Amino acid sequence: MAKLRVTFTFVGVQVQEPVIWQLSQKFAVKTNIRRADIKDDIGWVTLELEGEEEVLNQGIEWVRSTGTEVELVTGDVIG
């Protein structure tokens, strides 16, 4: 099982969509929310995702396909 700490950013109408719930329904990915800030037009949620690596990758691709931005919580590590 692989774990990944990420931040989802929702913009516009995406804020109202149950993306995290859908992710766990569509893929065998465990979601564990740690921090969040949701406003009318933008919101972000920091969470840990856990699952088989391939399933995790598919899940992230699906989240991105909804228009949600997915980034590592550590930020870019290339210096």
Add this chain to the structure above:
Amino acid sequence: MAFATALKCRECGREYPTDPLNVCEFCFGPLEVKYDYEAIGKTISRDRIQNGPLTMWRYEDLLPVDAANAVDLQTGFTPLIKATNLGRVLGLDHLYIKNDAVNPTNSFKDRVVSVAATKAMEYEFKTLACASTGNLAGSVAAHAAKAGMSSYIFIPSDLERGKVVGAAIYGPTVVAIDGSYDDVNRLCSELADTYPWAFVNINMRPYYAEGSKTLGYEVAEQLGWQAPAHCVVPSASGSMFTKIWKGLNEFEDLGLIPKVNTHMHMTQAEGCSPIAAAYEAGTTRVRPVKPNTIAKSLAIGNPADGYYSLKVIEDSHGDATIVPEEEVVEGIKLLAENEGIFTETAGGVVISGLKRLVERGAIKRDEVTVAYITGNGLKTIEAVEELVKPVHISPTMAAFHEQIPNP
């Protein structure tokens, strides 16, 4: 001795031992080194600093490692140059250039890597690692060589040959990764979780970042123990920007300098300006971008310290400037032709950003201003090589006079 007492989460405040950690296990917020400032205050003084080595290690009391075992290439205490020529061109009477391009591997990264490598040795790591597009790679490989550690350098597979050589010469294992920027970032995070390596800007990040504070200390000391009115700084992750501010404020809190009234001005290139864009939009939420800039050393699309940089701008009554891509090379030329300093593209961003700040009245003629130059121009020679147009002649006086009639 080191006065670091703990790691503290910048979001929820939870504290951790000074271990190789970079995020809070509870809220995933970033961790920062916490110090015993009371004890530091009883030890540190201007005299003690001035009697220290002519390197960044003169500020050992404010670094989170034991300086007696520092992995040191003689980094820091770089020149602060009164830029009279450039000042005249821009309309500034007290302009200074902090020339950090003269560090051992020709960039400010030696400051952060020196601290990270020292901490890695304290933890008895055998391997130093990083992901890099240039400056960090060379610095990590060089410090690993000095420390007798092995090193792994991960680079995007399309990195310019010169930058690969600049790191490979020190003997690291260089791994070129095929894939997008996101792929490289993610792979390196996973590698850091998997192998017992000191990844300088992942599990060593809280210590690594502290090295940049010395850019604040040095400028204050070199200005005669006072903070400047303005700092103009290039930003990628935003870490250095926040640490210069932290350094100045630590000096004030310890009574080493008078009150800090410095305005912190961030500069980013248009092709990767997520923090400056958030500033312009009036939000503290930084939206990640896909970098597309010639200022490759600033190409961090998802900046870890974006939010904290915006807080520094707010606290210091500073601002952020987006420099159009076509002005980056102009900035490089302006500095080279007026001050004899050849900087990389990040420096071009700073000088063009400075010009814009003066033009819009954010910096006044009589105010002490420091522009931070953090890397050497030879690192990004491809950005300016089209400007080089030598006059070709045959080896005769007649040919010379034909091409250059009035030498």
